[in-house]
Amino acid sequence: MKSLRMILLILVIGSLMLVACGGDDAADTTDTGSSDTEVAAPAGEKVQLRLWSHQNAAFQEGNQAIIDKFMEENPNIEVTYETFEYDLFIQTLQTSMPAGTEADVLELFGTWVCSYAAGGRLLPMPKTVMSYEEAQQLFYQAPLDGYYCDGELYGLPQEFNLEVGGALMNPALFEAHGIAYPPEWNNFSEMIADAAQMSEYDGETMLRSGFNYVTSDGLGFALTAAILQQGASYFAEDGRHFNFESPESINAIQLLMDIAQKDNVVDPILFNDDSNWVGDSFFAGNVAIGFVGSWAAGEGLLNYPDMDFDYLQIPPYFGNENVFAADAGWGKVVSVNTKHPEEALKLAKFMAAEKANALVWNTSTATIPALKELVASPDELLAKAPFLESTFSLLPNGQYLGNLTDRDQLWYEIIYPHMLDAIQGNITAEEAAKNINTEANAMVDASQ
Amino acid sequence: MAITERRGFRILKPAGNAAGQKRFVVAGLTPIMLYMIFFAILPMVWAVALGFFDYSPIRAGSGFLGLGGVNPFVGLDNYRAMFDDSQPARVFRMAVRNTAIFAALVLPINLLITLPLAAVVESVHDRFKRFFRAIYFMPTISSSVAVAVMWGYIFNPSQGLLNTLIKAVGLTPPKAWLTNPSAVYFGVPLAMIAVIIAYLWQDFGYNLVIFIAALQGIPSEIKDAAQVDGANAWQTFWKITVPLLKPTLLFVCVLTMLSSLQVFVIFDVMTNGGPRNQTTPLVMSIYENAFRYQNMGWAAAISMVLFIMILIITIIQFRFLRTDWEY
Numbered sequence: 001m002k003s004l005r006m007i008l009l010i011l012v013i014g015s016l017m018l019v020a021c022g023g024d025d026a027a028d029t030t031d032t033g034s035s036d037t038e039v040a041a042p043a044g045e046k047v048q049l050r051l052w053s054h055q056n057a058a059f060q061e062g063n064q065a066i067i068d069k070f071m072e073e074n075p076n077i078e079v080t081y082e083t084f085e086y087d088l089f090i091q092t093l094q095t096s097m098p099a100g101t102e103a104d105v106l107e108l109f110g111t112w113v114c115s116y117a118a119g120g121r122l123l124p125m126p127k128t129v130m131s132y133e134e135a136q137q138l139f140y141q142a143p144l145d146g147y148y149c150d151g152e153l154y155g156l157p158q159e160f161n162l163e164v165g166g167a168l169m170n171p172a173l174f175e176a177h178g179i180a181y182p183p184e185w186n187n188f189s190e191m192i193a194d195a196a197q198m199s200e201y202d203g204e205t206m207l208r209s210g211f212n213y214v215t216s217d218g219l220g221f222a223l224t225a226a227i228l229q230q231g232a233s234y235f236a237e238d239g240r241h242f243n244f245e246s247p248e249s250i251n252a253i254q255l256l257m258d259i260a261q262k263d264n265v266v267d268p269i270l271f272n273d274d275s276n277w278v279g280d281s282f283f284a285g286n287v288a289i290g291f292v293g294s295w296a297a298g299e300g301l302l303n304y305p306d307m308d309f310d311y312l313q314i315p316p317y318f319g320n321e322n323v324f325a326a327d328a329g330w331g332k333v334v335s336v337n338t339k340h341p342e343e344a345l346k347l348a349k350f351m352a353a354e355k356a357n358a359l360v361w362n363t364s365t366a367t368i369p370a371l372k373e374l375v376a377s378p379d380e381l382l383a384k385a386p387f388l389e390s391t392f393s394l395l396p397n398g399q400y401l402g403n404l405t406d407r408d409q410l411w412y413e414i415i416y417p418h419m420l421d422a423i424q425g426n427i428t429a430e431e432a433a434k435n436i437n438t439e440a441n442a443m444v445d446a447s448q
Numbered sequence: 449m450a451i452t453e454r455r456g457f458r459i460l461k462p463a464g465n466a467a468g469q470k471r472f473v474v475a476g477l478t479p480i481m482l483y484m485i486f487f488a489i490l491p492m493v494w495a496v497a498l499g500f501f502d503y504s505p506i507r508a509g510s511g512f513l514g515l516g517g518v519n520p521f522v523g524l525d526n527y528r529a530m531f532d533d534s535q536p537a538r539v540f541r542m543a544v545r546n547t548a549i550f551a552a553l554v555l556p557i558n559l560l561i562t563l564p565l566a567a568v569v570e571s572v573h574d575r576f577k578r579f580f581r582a583i584y585f586m587p588t589i590s591s592s593v594a595v596a597v598m599w600g601y602i603f604n605p606s607q608g609l610l611n612t613l614i615k616a617v618g619l620t621p622p623k624a625w626l627t628n629p630s631a632v633y634f635g636v637p638l639a640m641i642a643v644i645i646a647y648l649w650q651d652f653g654y655n656l657v658i659f660i661a662a663l664q665g666i667p668s669e670i671k672d673a674a675q676v677d678g679a680n681a682w683q684t685f686w687k688i689t690v691p692l693l694k695p696t697l698l699f700v701c702v703l704t705m706l707s708s709l710q711v712f713v714i715f716d717v718m719t720n721g722g723p724r725n726q727t728t729p730l731v732m733s734i735y736e737n738a739f740r741y742q743n744m745g746w747a748a749a750i751s752m753v754l755f756i757m758i759l760i761i762t763i764i765q766f767r768f769l770r771t772d773w774e775y
Binding site: 270 | 628
């Protein structure tokens with residue numbers, strides 16, 4: 001009898017703890033999808049908001065400066081800024097969202113936004129705060145469309161994430177090989193010819209790559225850009241499935257294979273995502289032209305202040321126009337669980353859409369602005385990050401990548417392994433195209 | 449407490465009544481039991497449950513704890529999908545294979561190194577014994593990340609110590625130890641061999657110390673008796689020492705197998721699962737699916753497979769190495 005009582009006692013304690021843990025779930029149901037759950041702060045008390053971002057000194061500096069300004073202008077609101085190491089940030093988001101304990105305002109990468117929005121985790125931006133049409137006037141289309149899901153705007157972008165169209169350049173290596181610098185390439189072949197000249201081998205071992213483009217991010221963006229530059233699309237007619245088996249796609253894969261296998265600008269066994277990653281190998285002096293996003297130049301300025309390098313445009317793979325597809329970069333979104341949606345949305349808009357604040361953020365982080373106005377008068381931004389100038393003329397050519405179902409899976413588990421296989425000479429361009437197409441469409445089917 | 453004598457043993461008898469002792473046991477054990485329930489058993493139950501759902505934490509499900517609605521119940525679909533021809537299923541099967549290869553190679557090689565080495569270290573003078581024990585144990589207390597980074601440098605194709613040494617003796621080193629998918633020896637990728645070398649280097653000191661301790665615990669009379677009966681050193685080691693080490697062998701085998709099946713860090717840092725997933729172990733696959741691709745249901749199903757693998761292997765080890773005697 002006593003044992004039974006003890007078991008019952010433990011069960012009661014356990015149940016109470018479960019109820020306590022699940023308390024926020026009840027709040028979830030009342031809050032979900034509605035923006036009219038504003039909880040007014042008691043008279044005289046400040047509205048408490050929390051903002052989460054990943055840890056990065058430059059990002060933290062920019063965010064904190066804008067938050068301080070926001071609190072000065074809104075003395076009734078107090079914002080607590082909390083940061084997490086990058087991997088922990090993702091895990092914390094995933095564990096806190098089901099519990100409803102995430103911050104009111106979140107710094108999210110644009111590519112993730114529609115997944116979170118479709119899962120009912122984000123608050124749509126009411127038209128009274130900003131309509132999509134208004135946002136289109138303010139922001140570049142490519143980053144903005146990452147935040148526009150099923151006809152609703154979920155947050156605002158701060159960064160135009162450019163992974164394609166530009167590359168890190170090592171002027172010393174150009175000069176050492178008697179190649180004019182800055183280069184004036186008329187087409188992609190001219191750039192590859194110079195890169196081949198700058199590649200160096202010790203027997204069969206490549207010591208220096210003239211053009212390192214073999215990265216999990218780079219290959220996906222190079223492939224999509226090369227398809228678009230031939231006037232084709234990587235989407236099938238239904239706009240949901242993919243078409244990576246088109247002649248244009250095979251051409252693009254073949255081009256990316258040839259420059260490694262025939263022009264020998266990179267040894268893809270020694271230079272890839274897992275070995276001699278482009279950013280590391282470039283700043284170690286082992287790469288002459290490093291194909292990577294402009295953000296790497298910002299990190300280079302911080303981490304390698306003594307190294308002389310540039311970030312310049314590279315010619316299009318096909319044709320004359322540098323058309324490309326881009327990810328939406330970092331921006332601010334509001335959690336559906338916020339108890340203060342009005343103030344949270346106000347903070348998100350304040351940080352991303354007001355020119356002076358966007359300037360502070362892009363200047364601190366040395367990122368390409370999503371806000372068009374900053375590119376129109378870029379002096380202050382360029383004083384901090386002069387390498388951004390070469391990217392500005394590219395921006396109008398960018399389109400959003402589109403709904404890729406699961407961008408990370410497509411890029412890292414499907415495109416990269418098969419492209420790497422092809423570039424390493426293990427399969428043909430046709431086989432790579434077929435494998436990518438089959439697996440990408442299987443991913444879409446599995447998600448439906 | 450009152451101390452009484454019975455059949456020559458000193459027995460501690462509780463001074464209070466049995467109810468008081470029960471209260472003490474309950475008060476002492478309940479907190480840790482609650483801790484285990486909430487931080488070990490419930491998460492395990494949660495993982496089992498998630499394996500039956502297409503669950504992603506970025507979707508707000510409509511049912512209890514977010515299960516249901518956009519996180520639907522899929523029954524055994526996650527388990528059936530493991531046999532599909534899809535890309536995630538192929539990566540999963542490769543991860544099972546990689547984990548099995550890793551564990552199957554690490555355990556015997558580790559025993560082949562540590563057991564004879566322990567016998568040698570045990571046979572030297574005490575002063576040297578401590579020295580060797582400390583030297584061999586040092587890698588074990590090093591951070592796995594540091595070990596992985598260090599071996600990454602050693603295996604570097606152009607500036608690495610290993611290739612430099614191989615070239616110095618006039619041989620041709622492999623083009624790339626960690627990133628060449630075409631380099632496969634006896635069905636084992638070169639990158640896997642490289643990681644096994646690094647892992648063994650870090651791990652063997654632990655088993656060595658355990659074997660040394662076990663060897664010290666074997667009564668010298670037994671070995672003396674064998675020698676009196678005419679056994680030579682090899683026969684004494686093989687027919688006396690090794691059988692007497694069976695309980696320790698069981699312990700070492702179980703622990704080494706468990707840690708081999710759950711290995712993650714050294715793969716993550718040295719190869720990140722590459723080339724072509726040739727070094728993706730199951731734990732990395734679980735981590736990637738759960739936290740990178742947010743397929744928590746799929747990741748939970750994989751974790752159940754790993755759990756069953758570990759359970760079966762451990763039961764087999766217990767069956768084969770169990771002893772019913774002590775010395």
